[in-house]
Amino acid sequence: MKIGFIYAGQGSQYVGMNQSFYDNYEQAKQLLNRINPSIKQLCFHGPIEELSKTSNTQPCMVTTAIIATKLLKQAGIEPIITCGLSLGEYSALYASGVFDEDTVLDLVNYRGQVMEEAVAGMKSKMVAVIGLQRELVLEAITKVSSGIVEVANYNCPGQIVIGGQIEAVEEASNYCKELGARRVIALNTSGPFHTSLLQQASERLKEKLETVHFQTMKIPVIFNSTATLLQENQSIPNLLEKQVMTSVYFEDSIYKMIDYGIDTIIEIGPGKVLSGFVKKINKEITCYQVEDKDSLEKTISLIKGDNEWNKEK
The missing domain is CATH 3.30.70.250 (Malonyl-CoA ACP transacylase, ACP-binding)
Structure with missing residues (x-):
């Protein structure tokens, strides 16, 4: 079994997300109590209108990704390659070791704000x-x-x-x-994301990225704007700056995963939108999804085997 992780972008958030993680896993509780308290409030209680604002959705979604990734790793499940859809690329970079928790949350909080401001009043x-x-x-x-x-x-x-x-x-x-x-x-979106109309957000993101420490990538990441792994003439900051205002090649990225030998994909984040895309790309890929306690434990049991997982519990 060769496993790849894919991370959801914004759009599938819901009030109550991360609650079951918080109630059942100490790692989740510690993270949600340590970071900005507004994230826990928005995840657990909303309202959905506030949770769905770009500046709020992004850190809330990435919080889910961090928790799920840590809990899967604790169960001995890690990817050999990863990617994400739009915002999900930041979660993929967290999983790869490029960002630590605080860095990725600070970065997507800023990204959400500049994207929201860039499209304010735009028709x-x-x-x-x-x-x-x-x-x-x-x-x-x-x-x-x-x-x-x-x-x-x-x-x-x-x-x-x-x-x-x-x-x-x-x-x-x-x-x-x-x-x-x-x-x-x-589509119910607040702006024309991943088009050149987001140039202002891209420019502001570039300034922020110049202040960020990028750690060594431990797990390969397939990037949205190229559908390839990092090339010699590319840098992660440049790709992230470009990503916000250029096309997301998700379909091509999944084909790249398949070329890499992936036969099993775990979608991390609320909903099963990306799993649906994967099934339309290649029906032979086995898909799992993790967004809460039940889906986490189901995924671990199916991958590791019921007997082995129950013994460890």
Whole structure:
């Protein structure tokens, strides 16, 4: 069994997240009591409107990732390679040893704030294009004359997210339908993330990254903006700066994992969105998901075997 970890991005948060970890595991309790108390309050009690603000969601989601990663490691389950979707890339870098807990939480707190501020008052839209090949989505975008619209996410075969200025996205959506898209679904997002309209956030993030200490990577990470491992001519700060305003190649990243020999993937974070993408990319991959006590213990039992896990408990 060759295991890869994938980490969820924002969008699947819910009120009550991390509560069962806190109630059942000392490591989780210690972390949630030590870090900014507003994170525990938002995770446990919301309200969902506050939890869903970009500046709040990001540290809350990464807190889940830290706890789950530590508990899996404690059970003897670690990845040989990892990646994340958007925000999830920061959790992947934590798992790889590049960031410690405090650094990654401070960084995503800042990232969330600058992203939120960059899109404040911006008239934008994001939509998921269903059932259209990426070449045709790109063709539709090239026809747009009313403003900026770009591919934000290559999620899986038949699902691509585009974002940008409202009129431009609507124009591109119409072209996508003309070219054969089955559906175009508007997404509930606060801004056109992973497009060039986030340049301001990218520039501010660059300044922050210049102050961050990057530790040695112990586990390989596949990066969003390239769908490759770190190359000799690249740096992690540069890739993170770029990531916030360029396309996320999640589908390609999973293919890279498969090329690496991965046959089992554990999705870490609320919900099973990424597992759904993986199944559309390759049905042969075994997927598990960890977001709370029950899903953690189920995953450990299935991977290590019921008898072995129960004996250790």
